[in-house]
Amino acid sequence: MEKEISRLISRKTIKLMRDSSRVITRAHIPGGLSRIDHIIDRVLKLSEEETEKLMHTICDKFNDRHKDIERQITEHFDNVSEFLPHDITISKMKKELIGAYFTMEYSIESAALFNPSMIPHPDQSNLPEGCLRFIMSLRATGEGHISSIVFRSGIINKDDSILFDPISEFVETSKMRHNPFYDSHLFRLKLEDLNAWDETSIRVMEQIPDRFTFQELKVSIGVVHMDPDFSCNDDVINTLFWLANSNYNIQFDKSCGVSERVIFPYSENENRGIEDARFVQFHNDTDESIYYATYTAYNGVSILPQLIETKDFLNFNVITLNGKAVQNKGMALFPRKIKGRYVMLSRQDGENNHIMFSDHLHFWQESKIIQEPTKPWEFIQIGNCGSPIEIKEGWLVLTHGVGPMRQYSIGAILLDLDDPTKVIAQLEEPLLTPNEEEREGYVPNVIYSCGGLLRNHKLIIPYAMSDISSGIATIDLNDLLSCMKFQKQEDKP
Known part of the structure; x- marks a missing residue:
């Protein structure tokens, strides 16, 4: 099986390297x-x-x-x-x-440029027939190991060749802006989830309208805080500010090219890095596309999963995720609802692949294990390598496994279309393992992806090499499926 997979997968000569001049x-x-x-x-x-x-x-x-x-x-x-x-x-x-x-x-990328995800570009105009324009997000890491999100763009040609657009010599950040308006009901739900709904927050919230601005929140907090007859809970006041500052907007000018845009840490809970964004093109109930990305916010002590939302990759809304199941790294959103509910892959325990369902995109309360490490190349831990890809056979999920000597490999599983809690097929051997050229770097023996793309029945896998640079591999979908072991009917629970 391993030799067959190695023969069927093709590594492109393209390498995305760090550039300390940016x-x-x-x-x-x-x-x-x-x-x-x-x-x-x-x-x-x-x-x-x-x-x-x-x-x-x-x-x-x-x-x-x-x-x-x-x-x-x-x-x-x-x-x-x-x-x-x-x-x-x-x-x-x-x-x-x-x-x-x-x-x-x-x-921004003096140390590394890695952990890519790949999605269709929102603008597919003026392209030759059979071509697809894409955007790739990457994790860029610089001095002090502070990570940010950077972007590349390009075209997948009709013959499946991949051409990246020229990279600008300039990079720009955008100012963090508080949301124009916050929703009072949603804000209260998040406060309740944070155990910050008490007399102090009630007094603050009852003085502001259903849709309020950051300034209105500040004024209301000031009024409550200055009341000599009320003992204010300072921890709750800090939480109110923290929540408002963690839900924000960033906007780039239209003249700013894709490769010039940098999403740099802004809020307190991510001031030491924005890690491993998993972008997905999400189709809502009206079949309108919106792009979401889950990422890991790191403040030097703790991690917190966050959500990015954009329609054009110029305007980005950053949103806190809440709930008991919002923990650890590696959350990956499915590209559409299933039976009216949002679905997310996750790794709450740092070891197994979990799945969770929610009626509200911002709140995730329960998770269920769907896959445990069973193969030697994944005995230490498994996780997803990006959002699932829908094919007629099921939900195709790229996975990562960690084996002896902390070597990372990329595998694949297939989930049932109607019931993605069921694993219906999987590779018994890795799809990709680090070769001799890929195993040297900042973190040796690691290959990793944050999301692939299916085009013309070919799976395109952008992947990081030892946490320092990135490349691309491709495999025909039929070849991949032919190498997967499908669960027999009698084996199903």
Whole structure:
């Protein structure tokens, strides 16, 4: 079986490599708040001539690395402008120079570019017949092992060749924006799930409308907090702010190319990284497409599954997931509802493949094990490698297994279309294991995917190699199915 699989699967020569020259700007407060006054005071003492000379040098060095460096350093000046003496007026150039001292570059993919997922592009216009435009998301990791989401785009041609679009030399982040409006009922449900529904939150919520803004929430919190006759629960107040800040929107300008967009950690619960986004093209009840991605938010101590929602890959809504079953890594949403319910694969216990169902996309309460490690190459743990792919034979799920010497392999199972709690077929040997060229890297002996794509009866598998770079493998769907062991009727429960 292993030799047959090896013969049938084809590794493309394409390799997606990290590029340390792709940098964003970040706010930089050297030494903490106590030193802001000192730095600003030193800049203010410079003459306008010295200021102009320094700014010319900065622009000469950084203009070709960023689309609008002046705008970016001005935004970082705004972060510290309250520390300026109140009785002083300064020039635009001096503001920019102050901003430059509180700005740093960050190389988003200097350490790794890995764990890809692949989905159809929302714009399929002006393509030759038989071609498909795609978007690939990847996990980019830089200094301090902070992960973000980056994108590539390209075309799968009629002959199944894959052509990536040119990669821009620029990358950009977008400002985090609070949701224009929060839904009061949904907000309350999430507070209840977080055990934060008490007299304090009741008082806050009863003063705001059914659809409220972040500003209205802040005002209501302030009123409750300032009430001398009420003892406020500060932990609940912190939860109210945390919940609002964890549900936000980011928006990129239309002029920003796909490869220029970076979703960088914004909220407190993800400030150490956004990991392993699993994108899926979801078809709702009206057959309208929307793209969702589950990802792992990491704050340096704990992890939390989150959800991204977009229709155009320009506007992204980031949403908290709630419920007892929202834990651990590797949640992967099915591309449509089954019998009126959302369905998700997960790995609550870090060892087995689980499935869960919900009437509400944001809340997941129960899970059920559908697959346990049974093969030597997966004895340590198994999990999914992205959202299931619907074919007429069932739900095709790429899986990962961890075996001896912590070697990761990619396998596959098939779930029943109407009852995806049933595994009806699976590979007995891995579909992909690291070869000699793929086993060296940041984390040796690991290959991993966050989601494949089916095109013209061919399965396209983007996969990471030892947590450092990414490649693509393909296999004919019929060949894959022919290598799977189908469960006999009498074996079914």
